[in-house]
Amino acid sequence: MSPSDLARVQFATTTSFHFLFVLLTLGLVTLLVITQTRFTLTRAPVHERMTRFWGRIYVINYALGIATGIVMEFQFGLDWSGLATYAGDVFGAPLALETLIAFFLESTFLGLWIFGWGRLNRWVHLALLYLTALTAYASAFWIMAANGFLQHPVGYRVEGNVLRLEDFSALLGNPTFGTALVHVVFASLTVGGVFLTGVSAYHFIKRTPEVDFFRRSLRLGVVTTALVTPSLVGAGFAQFPIIEELQPGKFAHAPGTALGFMILIGMTLMAVSWLTLPLLIKDAVIRMRFPLYLMVIGIPLPFLAAILGWVFREVGRQPWLIYGLLRTEDAVSQVDSSQILLSLIVFSSLFVVLACVDWALIARAVRRGPDVTPAPVSPLVVTL
Amino acid sequence: MELLWLIVLGTLVVGYFALAGFDYGTGLLLPFRGRDETLHRMTPFFLGNEVWLVAAIGVLFAAFPRLEGELLSGAHSTFTLILAGLVLFMAAVQLRLWSWLVFTGALMVSVGWGLFLAHLLHAPVAVALVMPVLFALHGWVFQTRRWALFPLTALLCALPIPLAFSSIDVAGLMAHTDTLGLLAWVAVPIIPLVVLLQWSIVSISSR
Numbered sequence: 001m002s003p004s005d006l007a008r009v010q011f012a013t014t015t016s017f018h019f020l021f022v023l024l025t026l027g028l029v030t031l032l033v034i035t036q037t038r039f040t041l042t043r044a045p046v047h048e049r050m051t052r053f054w055g056r057i058y059v060i061n062y063a064l065g066i067a068t069g070i071v072m073e074f075q076f077g078l079d080w081s082g083l084a085t086y087a088g089d090v091f092g093a094p095l096a097l098e099t100l101i102a103f104f105l106e107s108t109f110l111g112l113w114i115f116g117w118g119r120l121n122r123w124v125h126l127a128l129l130y131l132t133a134l135t136a137y138a139s140a141f142w143i144m145a146a147n148g149f150l151q152h153p154v155g156y157r158v159e160g161n162v163l164r165l166e167d168f169s170a171l172l173g174n175p176t177f178g179t180a181l182v183h184v185v186f187a188s189l190t191v192g193g194v195f196l197t198g199v200s201a202y203h204f205i206k207r208t209p210e211v212d213f214f215r216r217s218l219r220l221g222v223v224t225t226a227l228v229t230p231s232l233v234g235a236g237f238a239q240f241p242i243i244e245e246l247q248p249g250k251f252a253h254a255p256g257t258a259l260g261f262m263i264l265i266g267m268t269l270m271a272v273s274w275l276t277l278p279l280l281i282k283d284a285v286i287r288m289r290f291p292l293y294l295m296v297i298g299i300p301l302p303f304l305a306a307i308l309g310w311v312f313r314e315v316g317r318q319p320w321l322i323y324g325l326l327r328t329e330d331a332v333s334q335v336d337s338s339q340i341l342l343s344l345i346v347f348s349s350l351f352v353v354l355a356c357v358d359w360a361l362i363a364r365a366v367r368r369g370p371d372v373t374p375a376p377v378s379p380l381v382v383t384l
Numbered sequence: 385m386e387l388l389w390l391i392v393l394g395t396l397v398v399g400y401f402a403l404a405g406f407d408y409g410t411g412l413l414l415p416f417r418g419r420d421e422t423l424h425r426m427t428p429f430f431l432g433n434e435v436w437l438v439a440a441i442g443v444l445f446a447a448f449p450r451l452e453g454e455l456l457s458g459a460h461s462t463f464t465l466i467l468a469g470l471v472l473f474m475a476a477v478q479l480r481l482w483s484w485l486v487f488t489g490a491l492m493v494s495v496g497w498g499l500f501l502a503h504l505l506h507a508p509v510a511v512a513l514v515m516p517v518l519f520a521l522h523g524w525v526f527q528t529r530r531w532a533l534f535p536l537t538a539l540l541c542a543l544p545i546p547l548a549f550s551s552i553d554v555a556g557l558m559a560h561t562d563t564l565g566l567l568a569w570v571a572v573p574i575i576p577l578v579v580l581l582q583w584s585i586v587s588i589s590s591r
Contacts, residue, residue: 063431063478067471070434073441074467078460081453088449089559096567099442100574107435108581115428115589165563333457343464350471357475 004332006340007079010347012314016307017351018072021065021358023306026140026185027192028058029133031220040126046213053370054196054217057362059114064358066107071347073099079340080321082331087149087163087322090156094146094171102139106132140184148177151313152246153322163325175242179235180313186232187309189224190269191302194295196221199366201295204286213370215283218295222276222285229270236266236309247316247323254316258308265305269298385564389447390554392571396443397549398542399579400436401497405541407433409523411473411490412516414483422527423480428589430477432582434470439578446567451557459503466496494519497545504548514544 032055039047076083084092113128120128148171155170156163171177200218208214243250279285286292321328410426444452456463469492476485498512505511522537558564
């Protein structure tokens with residue numbers, strides 16, 4: 001394979017793994033905002049326990065996700081130096097804003113939230129979670145702004161053989177940005193909703209004594225999924241006319257099966273979550289038991305759909321890295337194939353391990369249930 | 385504007401090595417010390433330390449776009465080593481299962497930065513050993529709470545790579561002032577804010 005093919009495979013692998021972590025992070029932090037706000041207002045212990053239990057899983061996932069994010073960020077310089085050289089002035093701006101405003105601050109607020117548990121005024125502690133969630137959304141905002149530029153470059157002028165930033169606000173008004181951002185945000189909320197539902201269902205299958213706790217969690221999960229999936233699907237279809245207009249070759253070029261499967265999963269989740277809503281009355285869905293198994297099996301579905309959607313968006317942009325301006329093959333670094341192959345093998349195997357570790361740690365936290373005598377899950381999580 | 389961005393990048397890089405340096409040092413010393421207490425001491429700092437690297441690379445990309453690609457792709461395999469080490473180190477510290485994995489991760493990162501230093505200076509590969517030694521020293525100062533020595537070893541860890549950088553002429557490699565001006569509004573207030581907040585994490589967790 002040529003260096004450019006290897007670099008593409010590597011980018012796709014890194015981004016896909018990173019995306020899995022990001023989806024769960026964004027989805028869970030939003031649901032934590034709901035549970036902790038309830039706790040702060042009502043002081044009911046069940047809401048505190050819910051925040052603690054789901055928060056523990058959130059922190060495990062976040063801490064391991066950072067590792068994939070670091071590799072992700074280095075990719076641009078390692079394999080795609082042509083991108084920075086040509087368009088760094090424009091594309092780099094939202095990317096830097098993401099690392100500074102969003103990630104740098106987000107991780108710091110999260111750190112304060114973790115170590116401030118039980119040590120800070122409860123309103124201050126709640127405010128920290130809001131700030132963590134807000135900066136997490138800011139992260140998605142800037143990343144999608146940067147990606148929107150690759151899909152449909154705007155706000156630049158050509159100066160010699162590089163692009164310069166002409167109008168930053170054009171990047172934010174980019175038609176390939178707004179709707180796609182809404183779509184991604186609702187996708188992560190769906191991941192969060194389906195995850196809460198599935199994990200709670202698992203505990204009912206195991207005949208948990210924590211009936212009230214997981215009943216509330218299951219309801220929160222199902223209601224969230226039902227509320228967000230219509231907007232998710234809507235924001236997906238709303239992108240079709242934009243793509244037809246700005247990237248006419250995309251539907252012909254991109255893997256149609258990826259798009260088809262994504263739509264199928266989205267529609268299924270929407271239909272099933274709405275059908276489940278009436279079954280929440282008097283806990284019918286829990287007593288029927290059979291749907292609980294489907295809920296557990298459903299956990300990976302929104303993750304899969306999100307990856308498929310991303311594959312469609314990115315593969316459909318080929319052969320361009322920046323649509324109409326910079327070809328993918330022209331942006332790849334002047335590096336031997338062997339060096340890229342080495343990094344591809346090393347990172348891919350590490351990410352597989354990392355995803356398994358994440359899964360194992362989350363599964364352990366899930367199995368232990370809400371009440372844990374302080375046993376170290378990890379040094380960061382032990383404090384929760 | 386050029387000077388401002390050199391200062392911003394310098395601050396982030398120095399911040400990264402001064403803070404993450406004792407993480408890696410702690411990892412390198414782990415086989416020789418009590419595991420639980422050693423890791424416990426690092427805990428409140430761990431997450432905060434590593435994020436300085438992310439911020440530094442973000443600034444490098446946006447403010448020095450024509451330097452970033454050359455620098456990273458020019459030392460491709462060295463960065464593969466550093467990043468693989470980082471992933472191992474972060475995961476191993478989270479898992480707390482095998483001390484040797486924490487040690488291996490820390491060793492890979494430190495040797496990797498040493499190799500990068502040698503690459504920047506066009507020095508023999510043996511120079512790579514400088515970074516693990518400095519990190520280990522910094523980690524030892526941190527673990528034994530010799531706070532009087534702490535600023536000294538922090539500087540020793542932080543300075544080699546920025547100093548080696550200073551041989552590069554950045555004129556012509558930086559972004560246009562339009563981009564730099566826009567980003568300055570964000571970068572300048574955020575760094576002190578993060579320092580303040582990270583300081584609060586440490587003081588809260590030691591309460």
